[in-house]
Amino acid sequence: MQSTYKFKPQRGSAVAEVDKGVVLSKPIGFASVSPLFAVLGVFFFGPIIALILAIFDQGVGAAGQLLYDVMRDDLFHSVAFRTFRVALIVTIISVVVGYTMAYAMWRSSQTVRSIALALIMFPLFTSIVVRTYAWTAMFSRFGIINTVLLKFGLIDQPLTMLNSEPVVLIGMVQAMLPFAILPIYTTLLSLDLDLLRASAICGAKGRQTFTKVVLPLTKQGAAVAAILVFVISLGFYITPAILGGPKSAMISNMISTEVITFYNLKGGAVMSVLLLLVTLCLLFIASKIGSVAAHYRR
Amino acid sequence: MGDTANIRRIRFLLIALVALYLTGPTLVVVWLSFSTDDVLRFPPQLFSWRWYQEFVFDERWNEAVLRTLFVGGLATLFSTTIGSIAAFGVARTKLPAKRLVEALAIAPLVVPPIILATGGYSLFAKLDMIGSNIGLAVLHTVLGVPYVYLIVASALARIDPSIELAALSLGANRWRTIRDVTMPVNLPAIITGGLFAFLISFDEVVVTVFVSGSLAPTLPVRIFSSLSMAASPVVAAVSTVQIIIAVVLMCMAGILQRWQRRWAEAAPAM
Amino acid sequence: MLEKIGSVAGSRVQMRGLTKEYGIVRAVDNVSLDIEPGEFISLLGPSGSGKTTALMMLAGFESSTSGSIHIGHQDVTSVPPYARGIGMVFQSYALFPHMSVFDNIAYPLKLRRMSKADIDIRVRRAMETVKLSPDKFANRLPLQLSGGQRQRVALVRALVYEPHVLLMDEPMGALDKNLREELKLELLNLQERLRLTIVYVTHDQSEALMLSDRAAVMRDGRLEQVSSPESLYQRPQTEFVANFLGEANLLPVNQSSESDFKLADGRVLRCSLDFAINPAQQYLLLLRPENVEVCSETEAMLQGRITKSVYLGSFTRIEVDTPVGTVTAFAKPSPSRRFVLDQTVGLRFPTENAVLVPKATRG
Numbered sequence: 045m046q047s048t049y050k051f052k053p054q055r056g057s058a059v060a061e062v063d064k065g066v067v068l069s070k071p072i073g074f075a076s077v078s079p080l081f082a083v084l085g086v087f088f089f090g091p092i093i094a095l096i097l098a099i100f101d102q103g104v105g106a107a108g109q110l111l112y113d114v115m116r117d118d119l120f121h122s123v124a125f126r127t128f129r130v131a132l133i134v135t136i137i138s139v140v141v142g143y144t145m146a147y148a149m150w151r152s153s154q155t156v157r158s159i160a161l162a163l164i165m166f167p168l169f170t171s172i173v174v175r176t177y178a179w180t181a182m183f184s185r186f187g188i189i190n191t192v193l194l195k196f197g198l199i200d201q202p203l204t205m206l207n208s209e210p211v212v213l214i215g216m217v218q219a220m221l222p223f224a225i226l227p228i229y230t231t232l233l234s235l236d237l238d239l240l241r242a243s244a245i246c247g248a249k250g251r252q253t254f255t256k257v258v259l260p261l262t263k264q265g266a267a268v269a270a271i272l273v274f275v276i277s278l279g280f281y282i283t284p285a286i287l288g289g290p291k292s293a294m295i296s297n298m299i300s301t302e303v304i305t306f307y308n309l310k311g312g313a314v315m316s317v318l319l320l321l322v323t324l325c326l327l328f329i330a331s332k333i334g335s336v337a338a339h340y341r342r
Numbered sequence: 343m344g345d346t347a348n349i350r351r352i353r354f355l356l357i358a359l360v361a362l363y364l365t366g367p368t369l370v371v372v373w374l375s376f377s378t379d380d381v382l383r384f385p386p387q388l389f390s391w392r393w394y395q396e397f398v399f400d401e402r403w404n405e406a407v408l409r410t411l412f413v414g415g416l417a418t419l420f421s422t423t424i425g426s427i428a429a430f431g432v433a434r435t436k437l438p439a440k441r442l443v444e445a446l447a448i449a450p451l452v453v454p455p456i457i458l459a460t461g462g463y464s465l466f467a468k469l470d471m472i473g474s475n476i477g478l479a480v481l482h483t484v485l486g487v488p489y490v491y492l493i494v495a496s497a498l499a500r501i502d503p504s505i506e507l508a509a510l511s512l513g514a515n516r517w518r519t520i521r522d523v524t525m526p527v528n529l530p531a532i533i534t535g536g537l538f539a540f541l542i543s544f545d546e547v548v549v550t551v552f553v554s555g556s557l558a559p560t561l562p563v564r565i566f567s568s569l570s571m572a573a574s575p576v577v578a579a580v581s582t583v584q585i586i587i588a589v590v591l592m593c594m595a596g597i598l599q600r601w602q603r604r605w606a607e608a609a610p611a612m
Numbered sequence: 613m614l615e616k617i618g619s620v621a622g623s624r625v626q627m628r629g630l631t632k633e634y635g636i637v638r639a640v641d642n643v644s645l646d647i648e649p650g651e652f653i654s655l656l657g658p659s660g661s662g663k664t665t666a667l668m669m670l671a672g673f674e675s676s677t678s679g680s681i682h683i684g685h686q687d688v689t690s691v692p693p694y695a696r697g698i699g700m701v702f703q704s705y706a707l708f709p710h711m712s713v714f715d716n717i718a719y720p721l722k723l724r725r726m727s728k729a730d731i732d733i734r735v736r737r738a739m740e741t742v743k744l745s746p747d748k749f750a751n752r753l754p755l756q757l758s759g760g761q762r763q764r765v766a767l768v769r770a771l772v773y774e775p776h777v778l779l780m781d782e783p784m785g786a787l788d789k790n791l792r793e794e795l796k797l798e799l800l801n802l803q804e805r806l807r808l809t810i811v812y813v814t815h816d817q818s819e820a821l822m823l824s825d826r827a828a829v830m831r832d833g834r835l836e837q838v839s840s841p842e843s844l845y846q847r848p849q850t851e852f853v854a855n856f857l858g859e860a861n862l863l864p865v866n867q868s869s870e871s872d873f874k875l876a877d878g879r880v881l882r883c884s885l886d887f888a889i890n891p892a893q894q895y896l897l898l899l900r901p902e903n904v905e906v907c908s909e910t911e912a913m914l915q916g917r918i919t920k921s922v923y924l925g926s927f928t929r930i931e932v933d934t935p936v937g938t939v940t941a942f943a944k945p946s947p948s949r950r951f952v953l954d955q956t957v958g959l960r961f962p963t964e965n966a967v968l969v970p971k972a973t974r975g
Contacts, residue, residue, distance in 0.1 A: 091461025
């Protein structure tokens with residue numbers, strides 16, 4: 045009943061690794077990632093290279109002039125500054141609220157945990173456009189908030205709330221909260237509950253256990269969440285466009301206006317590349333925090 | 343642990359408030375979509391299907407739906423195939439520099455979409471691909487691949503390697519083992535990855551606006567552009583449909599994930 | 613069908629100078645072992661002793677750095693696992709979670725291109741031999757089985773295609789004690805009928821003693837001793853083996869004449885030796901605690917004070933501080949006889965056939 049197999053006797057060419065399972069050869073490995081590389085090469089790096097080429101297609105001097113023009117532009121200054129400010133505020137609120145929420149969930153029963161988790165996942169799945177539309181329904185002249193305020197006689201005239209930065213913040217924090225809660229919650233889940241019991245037995249009060257045990261063990265997760273939230277916030281487009289209007293535009297909106305409305309592809313390209321560089325720097329810092337923390341844990 | 347009733351109450355209140363903030367406004371949209379009013383107002387006059395009828399019988403909305411499904415379907419197909427194969431390659435071959443491959447596969451996740459939008463626009467302008475559905479689908483593929491990769495890679499890492507060793511010991515060669523064991527055991531994760539990829543495309547606005555040219559907008563782009571003008575309640579109906587689709591996909595993903603996890607846990611005894 | 617295998621005897625398995633190096637670590641170090649056809653052999657050792665690595669090399673999942681493996685007449689050193697014609701039971705059972713019990717067991721038969729009808733008959737018969745009713749279990753998924761049932765499916769799946777060699781990697785590790793006992797007996801019954809060659813890896817000495825024809829004790833990648841369970845326990849050849857299997861008192865002795873040895877207190881023992889004494893080597897007298905008897909002072913060979921006493925049901929484990937060192941004994945308590953701390957007791961032990969073990973120079 046033994047079948048005969050053809051094989052090349054080769055010492056050291058194991059077909060499997062005990063702790064990994066099947067192992068295929070290097071050429072197959074290259075073949076398996078080549079479609080990914082092809083698509084990313086042409087349609088991910090391609091666009092980035094196209095931007096850089098658009099900037100440099102009339103020589104380095106012209107590129108320098110483009111950069112100079114953008115950097116001297118007052119509108120660019122104010123938009124860039126606003127982008128950083130908004131992203132920073134969104135990050136702070138999201139991480140503080142997200143940490144509190146994650147901690148509260150962690151200390152709750154399994155039922156509360158799973159319901160809360162499902163409700164947190166909900167906005168991740170629903171469209172950002174739809175969620176932003178929902179906020180306009182809340183804040184518009186005839187929206188819920190104005191209706192309620194008028195009904196209780198708190199105001200005589202409907203307030204104009206849309207097209208302002210606070211509403212943008214509310215919308216963006218809603219979008220970013222899951223990105224803050226989930227990594228922090230995961231870090232908390234990986235903590236051993238016996239640690240808390242041990243700390244309590246050692247005589248620590250609730251607050252001491254939190255500041256001396258829980259916080260130090262989870263601050264790296266919170267830091268990674270913060271950088272993630274900040275990076276994604278920098279690139280927001282839809283929420284400021286709908287809730288903020290022109291006065292609350294962020295850098296993505298400005299790039300879009302430059303390219304689509306003013307046909308200024310080169311200016312948009314310069315701003316895009318600057319945004320990309322800032323993003324990459326932040327991610328580099330994040331990876332350093334991550335790896336340093338990994339060493340620390342070991 | 344020994345929390346007082348008060349602390350527990352505060353905790354519950356906090357969770358409820360955050361959950362309300364995250365989901366409440368979106369659910370209000372569902373409520374609005376059944377309004378009989380001509381304009382958005384509160385509380386809406388209930389109950390009618392008129393905005394759904396308007397959505398279903400409006401040619402321009404139909405066009406948007408068809409284009410969204412076409413582009414989304416293609417993007418899902420592409421990113422699921424490419425992402426899964428790459429995840430398999432990293433997990434199951436002697437490929438060098440796996441870290442680098444991983445970093446590249448995840449990169450589109452963290453790069454602001456406007457960069458892919460402006461860059462894609464200038465690239466497509468050169469390649470004369472503005473307005474190409476396939477071109478748009480490939481850009482959406484770039485955005486969906488990281489999700490597929492991450493989900494499939496983590497499933498591959500969780501599966502007990504000894505089931506593959508078992509197949510080898512029973513007489514299956516490596517390709518048979520991958521076909522009969524590794525692939526089917528990871529199928530739930532591959533499908534989950536595909537669901538995510540579809541949702542990403544289904545939700546994408548920025549890149550789509552830039553490279554669509556004169557083509558009909560996709561569903562999210564249509565919602566987006568009708569918001570800049572006075573939004574008719576038909577948007578609420580469209581949004582509700584989108585919410586329902588998203589929730590259904592989310593539940594499917596949840597079920598598949600649980601399935602996958604149970605399989606992974608089934609292998610190590612107890 | 614499994615009854616039929618009875619005629620298909622197991623194959624001989626030979627390892628020659630088998631070595632596995634990971635960088636500078638030698639996980640398996642120059643292991644040579646001949647396993648007879650139909651023999652049940654255990655690879656026994658603490659974790660990190662190389663027993664699992666050796667098994668994985670037998671299965672073909674690890675390549676060897678040097679040395680060779682023969683199964684039957686074939687050199688399989690560089691043959692991939694799927695062509696070695698072995699069966700293997702994994703610690704985690706490694707059932708395919710997406711296949712029913714039937715499909716799990718049928719899988720190796722499908723690979724061998726058997727007809728559907730044959731597969732059906734074989735799988736059903738195989739399930740019956742391990743008391744899994746085909747009607748009840750065939751369509752269940754592994755998730756819906758208990759630990760013991762999974763173990764049985766894993767065993768049948770490894771046997772259904774009639775391999776000549778069965779490898780088992782701590783197959784009882786994940787089961788609770790009662791189930792383990794039951795399955796051990798079943799495995800013994802099965803082996804009595806099949807006479808396969810079985811290589812069984814375990815760190816549990818009682819499992820190895822109960823199941824195997826021979827056991828190979830491994831330590832730091834090397835074979836420490838290969839012999840029958842009785843002689844492993846009664847006549848260990850190294851201090852490590854003496855300590856690893858059961859409890860042992862090891863008392864230093866000096867050779868006083870050809871076959872006489874002196875304990876530290878001057879008492880002379882006569883030993884029958886089956887090996888040549890190396891005068892440069894120090895030797896230890898092996899006394900199993902169950903062979904040390906508590907007795908009156910007049911009969912006593914040693915006297916001492918009880919420093920520890922633990923009641924264990926059928927006996928009391930006592931440690932006695934004697935002039936030759938601390939001696940552990942399993943003493944039988946009785947209503948008139950209790951063992952309390954600081955009590956002075958006499959001990960005696962048989963002196964004929966005393967076993968000497970060379971004192972280890974390392975570790």
